[in-house]
Amino acid sequence: MNRILSKLQIIFLILFLITNAQAQHRHRYRGEHNWGQNKRGLRIVTSFSDFASITKYIVQEKGYVQFISSGQGDPHFVPPKPSYAMMMRNADLWITTGLDLEVWSTTLLDKARNRKIMDGEIGFVAVSDGIALLQKPVKADRTEGDIHLMGNPHIHTGPMNWKQIAKNITIGLQKVDPGNAGFYVQQRDKFIDMVDRAMFGDELVNIFGGETLENLLHNKTLMTFLEKEYQGEKLVTKLGGWMKDAMPFRGKKVVAYHKNWAYFSDTFGLEVAGYVEPKPGIPPSAKHVMNTINLIKSQNIDMMLIASYFEKSTPQMIESRAGIKAVYLPLCCGAEKGVNDVFDLMDFWIKSINEKLN
Ligand SMILES: [Zn+2]
Numbered sequence: 389m390n391r392i393l394s395k396l397q398i399i400f401l402i403l404f405l406i407t408n409a410q411a412q413h414r415h416r417y418r419g420e421h422n423w424g425q426n427k428r429g430l431r432i433v434t435s436f437s438d439f440a441s442i443t444k445y446i447v448q449e450k451g452y453v454q455f456i457s458s459g460q461g462d463p464h465f466v467p468p469k470p471s472y473a474m475m476m477r478n479a480d481l482w483i484t485t486g487l488d489l490e491v492w493s494t495t496l497l498d499k500a501r502n503r504k505i506m507d508g509e510i511g512f513v514a515v516s517d518g519i520a521l522l523q524k525p526v527k528a529d530r531t532e533g534d535i536h537l538m539g540n541p542h543i544h545t546g547p548m549n550w551k552q553i554a555k556n557i558t559i560g561l562q563k564v565d566p567g568n569a570g571f572y573v574q575q576r577d578k579f580i581d582m583v584d585r586a587m588f589g590d591e592l593v594n595i596f597g598g599e600t601l602e603n604l605l606h607n608k609t610l611m612t613f614l615e616k617e618y619q620g621e622k623l624v625t626k627l628g629g630w631m632k633d634a635m636p637f638r639g640k641k642v643v644a645y646h647k648n649w650a651y652f653s654d655t656f657g658l659e660v661a662g663y664v665e666p667k668p669g670i671p672p673s674a675k676h677v678m679n680t681i682n683l684i685k686s687q688n689i690d691m692m693l694i695a696s697y698f699e700k701s702t703p704q705m706i707e708s709r710a711g712i713k714a715v716y717l718p719l720c721c722g723a724e725k726g727v728n729d730v731f732d733l734m735d736f737w738i739k740s741i742n743e744k745l746n
Pocket of ligand 1 (some may be wrong): 464535536541542646647648668
């Protein structure tokens, strides 16, 4: 009996060590550090905490990184507090999405009176540059509401977009601090590798490289590709990271409150069948809520994704009438305890959805 127990204990110990090693490997640059805390370094202000998190990986101890919103409120409507304008007054770099998400920042930029960070100056970074936008309107009009006029601006919800965001931030850093350009490029590449490994797992990245896997994902051919055999095994057996973790809900139909999750859904294969809002930024009418309840019932949808800053009464009513489960997710890192950076955020979203599934 003792011998059996000890064998079991060894097996558990090995399993524990393996999972622990994987978790540590995925986040191997993390842990205790003072990145972005150097008040005598570059002064960087970002609109959202996720951009601050990515910036910290690149700038490390060479700068002081602050952000305006952690997504605890609506990212389209951040109140322009005087303290934010003060932050921006002394900034060397202002990092923003660059679409119509931060319309509220115009007032702050006016109040800050800092020429260095105005649009078109070297201290202005639009992280959405070069990102393939989803839900781009066919023609410029307001049939999709008054926000999202240039396409879906919630680019941070797709982890593959973080790589382009990191590239754009690095270009900004190189311009305002050319002496450390080489350092920033090095840290950018480490961050990109970390994203690829967190996304696909080490095995596939070691065989094919992150860029190939990203292209396959982007062209919607990754899943077919993973069905191919490689050294006597299907490639899908080598899949790790968030792609593997998200497999249980791949192909699942959901309802969302707002079009927050477009890039996340596109990446992990969720189908958003309807929205609680009739149009982005337009509060739900009683009639639209009824239509949504009917849609949920007729299509047997059992999950609803809601950014945690939204009011809860409509989702609760839909839950009770349609028998659907609401999953409340923090939009950005820092909006929930223990969700300290973008990697934590993606872990948290995927874990929360999987928990609701079971
Ligand atoms: Zn939006």
